Amino acid sequence: MTPSTAPAAAPWATATTPPTSTASCLRSKETMEMKHTTIALGIVSALALAPAAEASLSGCTFQQQGTRQTQVYFANGINTRYADAQIASDTLRSQYKRRLESQQENSSYQFFPAYNLSQGFTTDVIQVFQQKLHEDPDGSIAYMVYDMLQAGLSNDAIRQTVAIAVTDGYLLAATLTDELLDQLADTMAQIAADALKDLVQVNDLHSGLYADALLNGKRVLIVAHSQGNLFTNTSVARVIEMLPDHSNSIGYFGVASPAARTVNGAGYVTADDDRVIQLLRATETVLPANIDNDPGLFDDPRDFLNHGFLESYLDSRLKSRERIDDGIAKLADTLAYPSLIAGEGAIRATLTWGEQPDVDLHVFEPGGAHVYYRRPMGSDGTLDVDDTNGFGPENYYVACDAVSPGTYDIGVNYFRGSATETASVTLYLGNGTTFGPRQLSLTDDQGSSGDDGPKPAFSLTVSDDGQGNALYSVE
Structure with a gap:
């Protein structure tokens, strides 16, 4: 490759950008003054003649508390607004930050959303099935429905095929109403394209966040809910491929997971009466439920679907809360602090x-x-x-x-x-x-x-x- 001559300013500078900044004017002025001084003091030594560099500024006014740093991310599920993802992240901060920092000397924990942008319920659902198809190319019955829609099969033929092909298929077929199938048929191509584009962007975004933190010497701890587990599986696997020496510095705990597997030994909790995961299990391979999360008839804070992160899993009255506590504590105890690879500063x-x-x-x-x-x-x-x-x-x-x-x-x-x-x-x-x-x-x-x-x-x-x-x- 042939080196190019560095331009004086970035090539994308617009006409509205002043061609010469105040700083560059000062620099030019200082240069002229030094030239005049050189002429006046022509007999001064070469060392004294060397022009002094312009004084640098003090660029760092923020100091991170604690030298051992952990970034905690909340990866949300489908149909979630950013404000709700931020609320979940803030709730994790309020519940765990002080506890974790008190258990580890000279440590700090920062909490952020690893946001999965929602494009609406239908698009988000199709995106889940695209992710499940990636997990198991031959095992996604739901995507079989989309293939039949694209092939032009009648709604009755689609329902009949699903009823025969799937265990409890008659129950699933009943949910495939004419209205739903017609809507999917009319918008399938664009919805699928939008869902796939968003899927790629979110995967790239999340893996970038995590790799960046590791490079900067920070551990990465992720709490994933629902579809966030599918994104987290992909992102964590990618980061481990990118930075194999940091594989023991990133980990996650899954909540209400629709995934077929975990990555890097991750733990998870899924209630046996989580209706969202139950429905998905009718057509897809999903991790088995591993907890009876029903607190009883008169003290049940959960939503109707028994699926929401805050009300159906993180609430302190639920058994799942203890599992989440233990999962986060285990990661906090076992994740290694990575060596600093990337420089930081101003x-x-x-x-x-x-x-x-x-x-x-x-x-x-x-x-x-x-x-x-x-x-x-x-x-x-x-x-x-x-x-x-x-x-x-x-x-x-x-x-x-x-x-x-x-x-x-x-x-x-x-x-x-x-x-x-x-x-x-x-x-x-x-x-x-x-x-x-x-x-x-x-x-x-x-x-x-x-x-x-x-x-x-x-x-x-x-x-x-x-x-x-x-x-x-x-x-």
Whole structure:
């Protein structure tokens, strides 16, 4: 590959971006002053003549409490709003954070949603069956229904086939009303396409979150509910493939699992009267129920389906709560703290993607340095993790005492691949804030010709607060 000349500014800078920032003006002014000084002091030694570097800002004002860090993620099920996933994550924080940190000296636990975007009940259900088909290509009866719809079979023929092919099939066939089958037939192609697209994006997003935390020396503990178990199985398996030396630093506990298996020895709890899982079991291979979760007629907090995460499993009156407590405690005790691979500081940008071979992270620094795979060392930061075999991650960071005023433009180039790819970029700042992951759709690979024109992800402007500390503005 032929190295390219680094441009003075990121190639995606728009006309609304001032061509010269205040920081660059100051830099030019300082340069002229130094030249004048050099002329006036022509007999001074070469060491004294060397121009002094512009003073860096103090870029880190946030200090993580505890040196041993664990990221706890809640992976939600179908038909869940982000606000509800956040409530579940916040509930886990309120129930477990203090307890876990008190049991482990010098530790901290952070709680986040690993959100599975809902596109509506019907699309989400089809997505589940797509995931089950991936688990067992020959065992998904539900997908057989979709195949028959696409083949143009009548509703009666579909019901008759299902009734014969499945144990308790007559019960299932009765749920396949004309209204439901007609709706599925009319919208099947688009729904299936939307569901598959979302499935790929969520898998990429979750695996990126987990790999990023591990690279940064943090353990990953996931609590998965319902469909979240299917996403978690895929993401955890992918992360272990990406970072095999970190396989003992990531783990999860499944709740109301529709999966056929667990990954990496994960535990789970599913009630024997969970109606959602019971219905799915009529057509799919599902892990067996492993608890009688009925508290009795007069003290039952569960929803009608006995399936909801908070009311039907996490409630302290239920036996399942003890199982969840034990599962989380076991992971907290046994997961290893990973070694720090990726640097962090005032600025940290990470990139992950899907199965295509190579997507590259690019950063244009305020002084004009272009940091990427051919030039991993910049004036301020370093590309310290690079990947060329799919998934990522890649990592760029600027140390706390090395950040400069001006603009850092962060983007990606689809270097090599044969299909549309999704890149996820996350930006972490030294004041404790996080932006992203931002997902970028990449259509055609560009090779080295795309190095000078990467697709923009973030534009980060750093300024001085007047006391030598960095102020951040992100677009």
